[in-house]
Amino acid sequence: MSSPNPLLVVGSVAIDSIRTPFGARERSLGGAALHFSVSASFFSEVGVVAVIGDDFTEEDHQVFRERGIDTDKTFRWAGEYGYDLNTAHTLDTQLNVFADFDPRLSPRARQSPFLFLANIQPGLQRKVREQVDARFVAMDTMNFWIEGAREELLQTIAVVDALLINDAEARELAQEANLIRAARKILTMGPQMVVVKRGEYGAAFFTRESYFATPAFPLESVFDPTGAGDSFAGGFMGYLAQAEKIDDVTLRRAVIYGSVMASFNVEEFSCDRLRRLRPEEIRERFHQFKEFTHFEI
Amino acid sequence: MSSPNPLLVVGSVAIDSIRTPFGARERSLGGAALHFSVSASFFSEVGVVAVIGDDFTEEDHQVFRERGIDTDKTFRWAGEYGYDLNTAHTLDTQLNVFADFDPRLSPRARQSPFLFLANIQPGLQRKVREQVDARFVAMDTMNFWIEGAREELLQTIAVVDALLINDAEARELAQEANLIRAARKILTMGPQMVVVKRGEYGAAFFTRESYFATPAFPLESVFDPTGAGDSFAGGFMGYLAQAEKIDDVTLRRAVIYGSVMASFNVEEFSCDRLRRLRPEEIRERFHQFKEFTHFEI
Numbered sequence: 001m002s003s004p005n006p007l008l009v010v011g012s013v014a015i016d017s018i019r020t021p022f023g024a025r026e027r028s029l030g031g032a033a034l035h036f037s038v039s040a041s042f043f044s045e046v047g048v049v050a051v052i053g054d055d056f057t058e059e060d061h062q063v064f065r066e067r068g069i070d071t072d073k074t075f076r077w078a079g080e081y082g083y084d085l086n087t088a089h090t091l092d093t094q095l096n097v098f099a100d101f102d103p104r105l106s107p108r109a110r111q112s113p114f115l116f117l118a119n120i121q122p123g124l125q126r127k128v129r130e131q132v133d134a135r136f137v138a139m140d141t142m143n144f145w146i147e148g149a150r151e152e153l154l155q156t157i158a159v160v161d162a163l164l165i166n167d168a169e170a171r172e173l174a175q176e177a178n179l180i181r182a183a184r185k186i187l188t189m190g191p192q193m194v195v196v197k198r199g200e201y202g203a204a205f206f207t208r209e210s211y212f213a214t215p216a217f218p219l220e221s222v223f224d225p226t227g228a229g230d231s232f233a234g235g236f237m238g239y240l241a242q243a244e245k246i247d248d249v250t251l252r253r254a255v256i257y258g259s260v261m262a263s264f265n266v267e268e269f270s271c272d273r274l275r276r277l278r279p280e281e282i283r284e285r286f287h288q289f290k291e292f293t294h295f296e297i
Numbered sequence: 298m299s300s301p302n303p304l305l306v307v308g309s310v311a312i313d314s315i316r317t318p319f320g321a322r323e324r325s326l327g328g329a330a331l332h333f334s335v336s337a338s339f340f341s342e343v344g345v346v347a348v349i350g351d352d353f354t355e356e357d358h359q360v361f362r363e364r365g366i367d368t369d370k371t372f373r374w375a376g377e378y379g380y381d382l383n384t385a386h387t388l389d390t391q392l393n394v395f396a397d398f399d400p401r402l403s404p405r406a407r408q409s410p411f412l413f414l415a416n417i418q419p420g421l422q423r424k425v426r427e428q429v430d431a432r433f434v435a436m437d438t439m440n441f442w443i444e445g446a447r448e449e450l451l452q453t454i455a456v457v458d459a460l461l462i463n464d465a466e467a468r469e470l471a472q473e474a475n476l477i478r479a480a481r482k483i484l485t486m487g488p489q490m491v492v493v494k495r496g497e498y499g500a501a502f503f504t505r506e507s508y509f510a511t512p513a514f515p516l517e518s519v520f521d522p523t524g525a526g527d528s529f530a531g532g533f534m535g536y537l538a539q540a541e542k543i544d545d546v547t548l549r550r551a552v553i554y555g556s557v558m559a560s561f562n563v564e565e566f567s568c569d570r571l572r573r574l575r576p577e578e579i580r581e582r583f584h585q586f587k588e589f590t591h592f593e594i
Contacts, residue, residue, distance in 0.1 A: 178516075178519070179497070180516060200476070201495065201498040202512060204515070212589055212590070213589055214590065215501065215511065215512060218477045218501070218510070220475060220477045249593050252592040255592075290594055292508045295509070295552075296546050
């Protein structure tokens with residue numbers, strides 16, 4: 001048996017139709033597992049468990065292959081899998097797809113030490129989580145599940161180490177308008193840490209003992225925000241998966257690497273920018289974060 | 298002749314009526330010059346030029362006196378001066394008051410090396426600015442002037458060193474949705490630097506050569522946001538007024554001290570929290586900013 005992927009992600013891979021103020025693309029490869037894995041692949045080996053529609057082409061596969069991402073675990077589904085988080089229609093589609101999706105992970109996948117449960121139905125996230133003997137498990141979620149599957153979601157949150165969530169969803173999940181209190185409340189639900197993604201305002205990181213916050217990278221244009229949160233998660237988890245240990249120092253760095261990857265991701269459609277990103281550009285932007293947040297005591 | 302106040306502020310002092318989710322206060326001392334000067338008084342000697350209504354009491358004066366703030370330059374106006382930036386009515390009042398307000402500064406005030414033009418009619422800001430032979434001049438403004446007195450405002454912005462402005466107003470002034478581009482555009486209007494106040498998201502600082510950003514202090518409750526921007530400006534200018542020189546190091550620290558003072562100000566009504574603030578609490582919170590924004594390379 002070959003060695004396990006250090007980092008495994010379960011989530012969606014989809015063909016998006018995107019329209020931004022800067023242009024439109026009819027067939028844009030997207031989905032949380034795509035954005036996550038391409039981002040994480042700069043730091044660590046990555047394996048993907050996803051459901052894909054039969055509209056998935058050889059060219060789409062190539063995007064994963066060129067980044068060395070293992071898609072052997074990916075399940076094919078007969079149907080188109082358009083994905084747009086803003087429409088209830090697509091959520092119905094997603095529910096239909098995942099209703100029949102009962103992933104049995106391979107023995108190799110089950111040994112992955114790092115696991116990311118991207119934004120899918122929380123019961124399904126838990127099914128995957130229970131199969132993997134991981135050292136560190138993180139998850140994302142969204143308002144749709146907070147509103148429609150709260151109990152299942154809370155059960156899943158209780159069995160992960162880290163919740164990555166956006167600002168508005170953190171408040172909604174905790175039913176608390178103040179973000180700091182919301183995050184503290186989420187910490188009582190089970191996870192050891194909460195990473196709050198705040199888009200153009202940066203990110204905040206909470207544990208019971210520590211608080212860390214960073215502004216976002218100052219971008220003069222945000223071309224396409226799709227996948228920002230997932231590429232953030234990819235940088236965060238990818239960095240941790242290759243770190244020697246997980247402590248406050250590495251976790252803070254991971255938040256910065258997440259912010260770096262998200263800032264590149266939004267510069268172009270789909271993962272176009274990340275496909276031609278060079279590792280030295282990541283290092284350079286990481287150092288820029290240090291420069292623009294540093295002050296002397 | 299006595300020595301000039303190191304820091305002079307011109308702006309409003311007013312009796313607010315405040316209603317927040319946490320309570321209401323019928324008669325709350327407020328106005329930009331009040332919040333600014335109380336905040337700045339922790340760092341530097343401060344003089345205030347303001348117009349006050351005849352509803353201003355001995356008790357109100359006491360707030361300035363106990364902080365050692367020089368109000369000798371303050372002009373009394375016959376009438377009530379309720380102040381609520383959210384109502385057009387009060388803006389009319391403000392316009393009426395300032396229409397007759399032609400401040401002639403004393404020789405002492407004219408020598409103040411640091412000058413802050415709080416949010417008042419931009420033509421009036423310029424009249425004051427032209428009388429003061431200051432080393433460093435900063436100003437604030439708001440959407441009302443951006444929309445209603447744009448040309449006058451641009452003339453005033455052209456003759457200051459720093460513009461302190463909130464997020465939405467920076468975008469509106471520059472007519473540019475992206476904040477980074479908006480700030481760069483404002484830098485072409487004259488000032489050497491722009492400080493963008495982002496409320497609970499912190500602050501960003503732009504010069505032609507440098508960029509600095511900080512998250513806000515993580516507050517579990519914001520009791521009353523009134524005056525947050527002005528107490529920020531007070532910490533920023535107060536710190537600079539006592540610094541040996543103005544360079545990138547001191548300016549970044551000034552942004553943090555501004556953030557510290559704003560975070561205290563919003564903890565209670567009016568300037569209640571600042572009235573009983575101790576200098577060591579400021580130092581402690583400054584160090585907390587360092588802790589929660591620090592990461593290792």
